[in-house]
Amino acid sequence: MRSGNLLWVGMAVGLVAIAPARDTSACGNEVELRLTPAKLVADGEKLIAEGKARGAMDHVRAGLNNGQPLKFGENGLIDRGLIVAARAVVRSDGELEMLKGTHVDAKKEAPPVEGGPTQRVKNLSGALETLKAAAAKKGDDPVAQTDLGEALARIPGQEAEAKKILEALEDKGVMASAWGYAALAQLRAQTNREQPSWLSAALVASEQAPRTVALERCSKMAARKEICTGEKLADAMTKVPLPPSEMSRSRGRGLDSRE
Amino acid sequence: MLVAAVLGGSGACSSDHAPNAAGSAASARPSAAPSEAASSAATSGLQAAPLDGAALLARFQCARCHDGTGEAAVAPEKHCAKCHEAIGDGTFKAPADALADWKPHVMHLRFVPSLSGVGRLVKTEWAARYIAEPFDLRPDCHPQMPRLAIAPEEAEAIAAHLAGSAAAAGPAPSGSLTRGRQLFEQKTCSTCHVYSGAGTPPPLAMDPLKTPRDRALAPDLRFARERLVPGNVAAYLLDPKSVKPDAAMPKLQLSAEEASDLATFVLQAPLADVRPADAPRRLPVLERAVGYDEVASRVLHKICWHCHSQPDYARGDGGPGNTGGFGFTARRLDLSSYESIASGYVDLRGERRSLFSKAPDGEPMLLSVLLARQREAAGVAGEPRGMPLGLPPLPPEDIQLIETWISQGHPR
Numbered sequence: 001m002r003s004g005n006l007l008w009v010g011m012a013v014g015l016v017a018i019a020p021a022r023d024t025s026a027c028g029n030e031v032e033l034r035l036t037p038a039k040l041v042a043d044g045e046k047l048i049a050e051g052k053a054r055g056a057m058d059h060v061r062a063g064l065n066n067g068q069p070l071k072f073g074e075n076g077l078i079d080r081g082l083i084v085a086a087r088a089v090v091r092s093d094g095e096l097e098m099l100k101g102t103h104v105d106a107k108k109e110a111p112p113v114e115g116g117p118t119q120r121v122k123n124l125s126g127a128l129e130t131l132k133a134a135a136a137k138k139g140d141d142p143v144a145q146t147d148l149g150e151a152l153a154r155i156p157g158q159e160a161e162a163k164k165i166l167e168a169l170e171d172k173g174v175m176a177s178a179w180g181y182a183a184l185a186q187l188r189a190q191t192n193r194e195q196p197s198w199l200s201a202a203l204v205a206s207e208q209a210p211r212t213v214a215l216e217r218c219s220k221m222a223a224r225k226e227i228c229t230g231e232k233l234a235d236a237m238t239k240v241p242l243p244p245s246e247m248s249r250s251r252g253r254g255l256d257s258r259e
Numbered sequence: 260m261l262v263a264a265v266l267g268g269s270g271a272c273s274s275d276h277a278p279n280a281a282g283s284a285a286s287a288r289p290s291a292a293p294s295e296a297a298s299s300a301a302t303s304g305l306q307a308a309p310l311d312g313a314a315l316l317a318r319f320q321c322a323r324c325h326d327g328t329g330e331a332a333v334a335p336e337k338h339c340a341k342c343h344e345a346i347g348d349g350t351f352k353a354p355a356d357a358l359a360d361w362k363p364h365v366m367h368l369r370f371v372p373s374l375s376g377v378g379r380l381v382k383t384e385w386a387a388r389y390i391a392e393p394f395d396l397r398p399d400c401h402p403q404m405p406r407l408a409i410a411p412e413e414a415e416a417i418a419a420h421l422a423g424s425a426a427a428a429g430p431a432p433s434g435s436l437t438r439g440r441q442l443f444e445q446k447t448c449s450t451c452h453v454y455s456g457a458g459t460p461p462p463l464a465m466d467p468l469k470t471p472r473d474r475a476l477a478p479d480l481r482f483a484r485e486r487l488v489p490g491n492v493a494a495y496l497l498d499p500k501s502v503k504p505d506a507a508m509p510k511l512q513l514s515a516e517e518a519s520d521l522a523t524f525v526l527q528a529p530l531a532d533v534r535p536a537d538a539p540r541r542l543p544v545l546e547r548a549v550g551y552d553e554v555a556s557r558v559l560h561k562i563c564w565h566c567h568s569q570p571d572y573a574r575g576d577g578g579p580g581n582t583g584g585f586g587f588t589a590r591r592l593d594l595s596s597y598e599s600i601a602s603g604y605v606d607l608r609g610e611r612r613s614l615f616s617k618a619p620d621g622e623p624m625l626l627s628v629l630l631a632r633q634r635e636a637a638g639v640a641g642e643p644r645g646m647p648l649g650l651p652p653l654p655p656e657d658i659q660l661i662e663t664w665i666s667q668g669h670p671r
């Protein structure tokens with residue numbers, strides 16, 4: 001009886017040994033890899049374009065579960081993921097926290113952050129760091145500049161810099177996203193508390209026409225028209241389920257696997 | 260994501276205005292503007308040093324498409340035809356579903372003529388003209404020699420380098436035209452070759468995805484008399500590989516006399532006038548709404564982003580139309596996403612410009628380059644350089660879609 005069991009085990013091992021490799025990437029895991037990090041990051045990009053900040057962050061968190069330090073500039077996919085994460089922080093208006101640099105826990109959902117305005121600015125500043133790194137890497141790239149302007153527009157004291165960046169993009173007709181136009185329209189409606197109220201009101205009035213233009217462009221470019229209000233969207237923090245994993249088993253923690 | 264530069268890049272070149280402009284004046288045949296180095300020598304009035312054909316071959320990255328250049332082998336992922344071939348036969352390292360998705364897009368982009376021994380068969384002066392002013396020489400080959408920013412003198416240097424020290428040719432054939440025509444039919448040459456204007460039957464229509472290599476590479480014989488070294492044509496017909504070791508042309512069973520007759524027919528048959536078809540009529544803009552997803556799936560992601568892609572999304576670089584290549588400088592035009600399209604491109608002065616800003620012809624730049632490619636195919640080349648570079652023009656319906664999208668404010 002015992003030898004019979006051993007025979008079956010031996011046959012099973014033999015079959016496994018001669019079985020053709022499954023469709024895996026180069027990670028060496030015996031996993032059917034259909035849910036790739038690239039797919040998750042790409043899904044995150046789509047979600048964040050629609051303003052679904054928490055869903056985007058969760059997808060990127062799952063996609064970049066690589067057990068390695070997440071450092072901007074070393075890997076194209078990580079860069080993409082970190083940019084999505086930074087946008088998610090910005091479009092949650094600082095309610096989400098930026099991905100930590102290392103050992104992201106895929107099981108942990110992006111938590112809303114308690115702590116009021118200080119924590120909000122801290123989170124936005126964390127996202128800004130990544131967006132500045134992206135802008136530095138990509139030079140005058142309008143996508144990076146638009147992201148930067150959008151983030152700066154939400155940070156107290158950075159509005160003038162944001163407006164300068166966004167208006168330069170508008171002048172050239174290369175604003176990369178509806179979010180950039182929405183931020184610019186918001187900036188044009190803001191009063192400056194350091195100026196006398198009559199001057200501030202006059203300046204806002206003079207910005208009415210360009211603000212309308214920005215809103216019109218925003219409306220054309222937006223995946224959802226609500227983006228153009230410039231406010232955090234009602235569903236920004238709504239959870240978006242990750243796609244069901246088709247992986248049967250994962251032993252490794254490489255970029256190609258997700259536990 | 261696939262980032263194989265499709266037979267020639269895209270463009271970034273010589274106009275301050277256009278992302279892909281070349282040439283300063285329209286001409287009956289495509290003309291290329293001098294590359295920046297050649298222009299600089301010409302305008303400075305200095306005696307230019309003799310051009311180094313080998314260095315130019317390297318600069319224009321001819322070996323990314325052509326074998327037989329004498330250049331070092333190019334990595335497979337940088338070699339257009341080899342990359343497409345690997346995708347076609349399933350050996351490219353990518354998930355199976357991705358391969359299945361890519362395959363239909365590249366099966367007709369696998370064949371490029373080898374340049375090995377080309378000097379024995381093709382006249383050097385013709386090759387120089389063709390390199391500078393390429394046209395559709397091979398009717399069943401979907402990709403065409405791209406219109407690179409190669410100055411005439413650079414083209415001459417490249418052609419001379421490729422010709423090498425070709426052995427002297429024999430006398431031009433003086434066989435029988437009548438017997439040559441009969442042999443053309445008996446040997447079923449028109450299985451592969453178009454001989455436009457000569458009254459021979461055209462090859463049977465074939466699914467472009469299934470066109471075999473030898474047919475895809477078969478040139479229109481109309482151009483043979485100006486293109487081929489007359490004294491080597493009969494020898495080539497007798498035994499193609501004796502003249503060009505990697506010839507795609509099969510060896511026919513011919514006597515020396517038959518080869519002479521056939522060569523005479525190929526080089527001397529009377530030709531009827533053949534004009535390239537006029538550029539197709541521009542269709543009116545559509546009345547329905549057109550969004551980005553439709554434009555991307557029908558045109559931008561199907562064709563354009565091969566050469567205008569985002570390096571972070573792809574293997575390799577961003578393609579010649581983004582990060583540079585094939586002699587083009589980086590023009591930072593990335594057509595892979597709505598945001599990157601909105602970001603425009605970098606002109607020769609280093610300024611960002613919108614893809615929807617007006618080109619010299621008054622049309623939005625994106626539309627202008629597509630219309631220019633239609634004109635090039637009709638034999639009229641000028642500014643800006645037509646897109647898609649090295650591929651047939653987009654059909655009028657696709658251009659109509661793009662024009663409609665632009666006219667509606669290029670919405671998402």
